[in-house]
Amino acid sequence: MRRPRQQTTDRASASRETILDGAFQTFAKNGYRDTAMDDIAAAAEISKGGIYFHFPTKESIFRELMRTTAAKLIAKVESAVAVERDPISKAEVALRTVLEVFAGHRTMARLFFEAGGAGRGFQTELNAMHDRFARLIQSYLDAAVADGAIPPIDTRITSVAWFGALDEVVAQWLLASRPGPLEDAYPTLRAILLRSVGVPEARIAAGPAIEPLAAFPEASE
Amino acid sequence: MRRPRQQTTDRASASRETILDGAFQTFAKNGYRDTAMDDIAAAAEISKGGIYFHFPTKESIFRELMRTTAAKLIAKVESAVAVERDPISKAEVALRTVLEVFAGHRTMARLFFEAGGAGRGFQTELNAMHDRFARLIQSYLDAAVADGAIPPIDTRITSVAWFGALDEVVAQWLLASRPGPLEDAYPTLRAILLRSVGVPEARIAAGPAIEPLAAFPEASE
Amino acid sequence: MRRPRQQTTDRASASRETILDGAFQTFAKNGYRDTAMDDIAAAAEISKGGIYFHFPTKESIFRELMRTTAAKLIAKVESAVAVERDPISKAEVALRTVLEVFAGHRTMARLFFEAGGAGRGFQTELNAMHDRFARLIQSYLDAAVADGAIPPIDTRITSVAWFGALDEVVAQWLLASRPGPLEDAYPTLRAILLRSVGVPEARIAAGPAIEPLAAFPEASE
């Protein structure tokens, strides 16, 4: 039973993935401008010309990477959050999930936070990504406010600040030469963030409503 | 009264400043890699070769810019803070000053927060800069803890988170196509940050201990 | 019968050769520093960028040229010498072959003797090349001494001096605006060099043990 058509397509999309993988590695390691198509080709073990069969430009690879990577992470957060009922717990879980994923995948974190290096024209894309995270957080905060769990606040600015706090803690951890486990920062970060939106001290002291962080395995993707 | 020596020196350092200015503008607008020496030369109205009389490499210009710019800002913060006695007020003033300066000088802000785009090799410099700000904040938090004004916390992580929150709020503002006044974010940001370290609600509600933010003028330098 | 792999390789190395040829011409004509990559590209009828697919730097081209050119010449000398039995005849043939090759290929000669102009860093390479020739000569002189054909002498210094004499005669010929045939110098050169190591006058007067020099055709490569 021959499936020439299907097979071809399969192989093609396999190549696509390989290229995306290679690009991901090199972009994350060296930044956009300092990654040459040659580097991607080498990392993906494909010829430079071959890449251009699948992607029209270098930029298109980067854009696709940002889109899919962010989508994956957001999906992960949302499914983790869906388990929780309590709005504050939802926020906690979201925070924890992001930290967990980043801790387990330094590469992705670097790509996210240093994408500024991609130069003009990526600002938009990068901004959109940050924005999606911020709005995710905002939705939980809004729910918490609506629920009466926390007092009314400007959830837009607050969610941006939350994301920024998270971002910077991760970034500093990334830049540390010999970083300790990122999860060490979790209790403090959790406490100050919850406190910042007026979660009662008792609730904070009660500890995570969720099972404690396991060791963050270095996820393969 | 001739001062030939001094005079030439004066002219030289004037050129240096002009170049630094031009570089600042273009770096801030386009990022490091997307700024060509030709752009800097054009912005500084000097020949490309002329730049090399004053700076050995493009990188050296960028590094000098990061160093001096950060130093200026830190000095400004410290002198503003020196006026205050109360440790919490100090923190407030620091926060406000940074916001004020950035609001008045979007260019500087961009250079600071998008320097990641400068590519490998500036990470260190950039990190150092972030670190200096974080430690500045930390020193005020430590004082507040010592003073009993706030309960004991991990001030290292907290200061990093504070800086991150500030950073992200400014960054989002920078990226907004038609940003409103940055100072609009101040009350909320102030409230959540103070709250996050356990400042009593009464103190927060009392409002800034300092005169309200005036309009942020677009400072010329 | 398709041989796609081989074919591409063939084309690549054809280009390599073309570049090497073009570089050879221009280096020989203008010297290393006065040869621009643009010149090589023009001579090889390839784009400047194309050259960099085959060679990492301008210097690498020059080095390769020195290496292969010297090797070719030495091989030619050795095979010509191999035919002779008599050690003195060997020396004669070596001398004659070099003169013959240079006479037929002024370009190569220039590259060899003016490579000093290549600037610091080629001294080593150039020296090594001179040295190889000197040692070649030395080996024949040593054999002649061992054979009793000539009295014992310091063959190291003598071979260097021989090479120098040869070098200078060729160089002067190269520099002459309208040089006569280089082979005109052969009888005199042969006589003084043989005499200098104590070859009996009778042997010298007997003339070359080898067939007289034919017209030196301008070899194509």
Add this chain to the structure above:
Amino acid sequence: MRRPRQQTTDRASASRETILDGAFQTFAKNGYRDTAMDDIAAAAEISKGGIYFHFPTKESIFRELMRTTAAKLIAKVESAVAVERDPISKAEVALRTVLEVFAGHRTMARLFFEAGGAGRGFQTELNAMHDRFARLIQSYLDAAVADGAIPPIDTRITSVAWFGALDEVVAQWLLASRPGPLEDAYPTLRAILLRSVGVPEARIAAGPAIEPLAAFPEASE
């Protein structure tokens, strides 16, 4: 007693000399193309602009250097030779003097023999210089022939070969990392050169007609 005019002139030519000295050092060390006007200025402790008051171009400095340096050496040789009566002795002394001067002044030697690096347009000058030496030698050989001290030979080619032999021995010595005394080469060189023109073996064995070489002091200029 004021001598403003004279003084000015004196100072001017003093500067000229200083520049020439500095240029000599740097040219000799790095070659023509690898010597920048900045290097000369630094070596002469004068401003780059100042140089252009005394010399119109970089090339003019080099040309002047070659001319005067060669002239000095030739004068030295001629005065040393003038003392001798015997034509063969004259040749010996010339040979010895050049060796002596070069041995004592590696810098000058390098400038002479590596001047090829000066690129097109200096070939002429360099050639002229080599030629002057060769003709000097030739004049002694001619005298020796006329005198009957040696048999008739093509003195033109012979003198070129002599110069080349000398040149190469010095060059190899220059290139040696840890060169022994150059004068060690003298006896061998003397023997082969004299032998090459048919000087009787007895005369050669008799040793130099002149006092043995003293230690070659590193002459200051």
Add this chain to the structure above:
DNA sequence: AATGAATGAGGCTTCATTCAT
């Protein structure tokens, strides 16, 4: 689908020379 080779625009830097003082 994929490859190796080639292109050409553009980037950083050097440096002989000129100029204002």
Add this chain to the structure above:
DNA sequence: GATGAATGAAGCCTCATTCAT
């Protein structure tokens, strides 16, 4: 006479993209 500063033409090299096979 001399200086520091500036100029501008090259020069070497990189790299995203295209092309022939």
